[in-house]
Amino acid sequence: MISFASLWVFLLLPLPLLVFWVAPPHREESNAIRIPFFRHVVQAAGIEPRSGSIIRTRTWAQTVLVIFIWLMLLTALARPEKLGDPVIxxxxxxxxxxxxxxxxxxxxxxxxxxxxxxxxxxxxxxxxxxxxxxxxxxxxxxxxxxxxxxxxxxxxxxxxxxxxxxxxxxxxxxxxxxxxxxxxxxxxxxxxxxxxxxxxxxxxxxxxxxxxxxxxxxxxxxxxxxxxxxxxxxxxxxxxxxxxxxxxxxxxxxxxxxxxxxxxxxxxxxxxxxxxxxxxxxxxxxxxxQSYRPRQSMAHYPLGIALLLILGGSLGQYVIQRRRGTA
Known part of the structure; x- marks a missing residue:
């Protein structure tokens, strides 16, 4: 039988969604190519030039991966325990x-x-x-x-x-x-x-x-x-x-x-x-x-899964960027 020593931790489950709605998006500066007739282009387009940034978007696979990592981290924080047979x-x-x-x-x-x-x-x-x-x-x-x-x-x-x-x-x-x-x-x-x-x-x-x-x-x-x-x-x-x-x-x-x-x-x-x-x-x-049930901590399992997913996602992102760079 599996139980959680800190079940209240799962109340933090919607926290990333709250951050997504309230906090401003993360912006990254990007390199651009400067052209000698840039000023003529913006005048012809009728816009005012200013410093810019991009907001990266995730694929559905990346979104699922992040959600699963968050679930594993919460599960580890909730301290899952395996209950043994009662000892008298x-x-x-x-x-x-x-x-x-x-x-x-x-x-x-x-x-x-x-x-x-x-x-x-x-x-x-x-x-x-x-x-x-x-x-x-x-x-x-x-x-x-x-x-x-x-x-x-x-x-x-x-x-x-x-x-x-x-x-x-x-x-x-x-x-x-x-x-x-x-x-x-x-x-x-x-x-x-x-x-x-x-x-x-x-x-x-x-x-x-x-x-x-x-x-x-x-x-x-x-x-x-x-x-x-x-x-x-x-x-x-x-x-x-x-x-x-x-x-x-x-x-x-x-x-x-x-x-x-x-x-x-x-x-x-x-x-x-x-x-x-x-x-x-x-x-x-x-x-x-007196009776008690021995408890065996299992928090290292979800924590290990989360670490593997983070390493796997980082490695996958690195491979994709390398392929784009060589294309």
């Missing part, structure tokens, strides 16, 4: 932050694999998270790890393979042995400051109680709610343990409730897998769809 682009309408506890207690081997064998908590979490990340195609995701301190392991990216690579490099104790749950939520909120989408989701997984945060989880969750960040919390530790090894299920549930999210508890790999499937069901992929 899907852009994620939501950003997701994964906040993962890697404190010392995540090294315990109290998780059960599908075959019943004991498995390290972090290894089980990483296996489940890897599948969860791989199924979020089109979403932008970031990874935060926390122990004694919270760190951004991977900023927002749509390259989910790279994100899984950063997750694989995560090891127990990298961020310290304690649990800074409140600071992890606060860092997630700051990470969302670079996001320009309205839907913001944070998934926090922890197996202990907050012991080293400079910001309490309650305050952090209140700020998250004010910023429009929805937090889903997942507890994977032992609620009956003591000290830092006891997962604070009440705190995790309070965080989720304050932000409009949900709380989950998983004590083995199968339950953890079911937890992330439930999160996926509650938050299906949300996208913004």
């Amino acid at each position: 682009i899907e852009k994620s309408a939501r950003d997701v932050v994964l906040s993962l506890d890697i404190s010392g207690s995540m090294d315990q081997r109290d998780f059960q694999a599908p075959d019943g064998t004991p498995k390290q908590r972090l290894a089980a979490v990483k296996d489940v998270l890897s599948n969860f990340i791989a199924n979020r195609k089109g979403d932008r995701m970031a990874l935060i790890i926390f122990g004694t301190r919270a760190f951004v392991q991977a900023p927002f990216t749509e390259d989910l393979k790279s994100l899984n690579g950063f997750l694989d490099q995560t090891e127990v104790g990298m961020a310290g042995p304690n649990t800074a749950l409140g600071d992890a939520i606060g860092l997630g909120i700051r990470t969302f400051e670079s996001s320009d989408v309205e839907q913001r989701l944070m998934i926090v997984l922890s197996d202990g109680a907050d012991t080293s945060s400079r910001m309490t989880p309650v305050n952090a969750s209140a700020i998250a709610a004010d910023k429009g960040v929805v937090i889903y919390t997942v507890g994977v530790g032992d609620p009956n343990a003591s000290g830092e090894d006891r997962v604070d299920l009440d705190a995790l549930q309070d965080i989720a409730n304050r932000t409009g999210g949900e709380y989950f508890y998983a004590d083995d790999e199968a339950a953890l897998q079911a937890t992330y499937q439930r999160i996926d069901e509650l938050n299906p992929r949300t996208v913004e769809t």
Whole structure:
């Protein structure tokens, strides 16, 4: 399909006719032969001699050629474009932050694999998270790890393979042995400051109680709610343990409730897998769809035709004049 970006240019189509009617004709001086009895001739004819000029006239072929050249120039100025097939682009309408506890207690081997064998908590979490990340195609995701301190392991990216690579490099104790749950939520909120989408989701997984945060989880969750960040919390530790090894299920549930999210508890790999499937069901992929049609300029075609016609007409005129000169 052909379209014109500047269709109004064709309003100039009658411009040469207007110039022909309004502007004076172009006159050219011509050489003449002077005769010695010129004065007697004009006296006998009763006319007064004066300087003269000629107005050249065009043949019908030249007129058609000029009109066609004008049409080609206008067509080029109107910028003809060839429209391609519509291209649809899907852009994620939501950003997701994964906040993962890697404190010392995540090294315990109290998780059960599908075959019943004991498995390290972090290894089980990483296996489940890897599948969860791989199924979020089109979403932008970031990874935060926390122990004694919270760190951004991977900023927002749509390259989910790279994100899984950063997750694989995560090891127990990298961020310290304690649990800074409140600071992890606060860092997630700051990470969302670079996001320009309205839907913001944070998934926090922890197996202990907050012991080293400079910001309490309650305050952090209140700020998250004010910023429009929805937090889903997942507890994977032992609620009956003591000290830092006891997962604070009440705190995790309070965080989720304050932000409009949900709380989950998983004590083995199968339950953890079911937890992330439930999160996926509650938050299906949300996208913004944009479409456009690629345009290919074709202005060079009429412009090239006009140039060829001008060169051809000039060459034809030159040949005619040469023949007249030799005749």
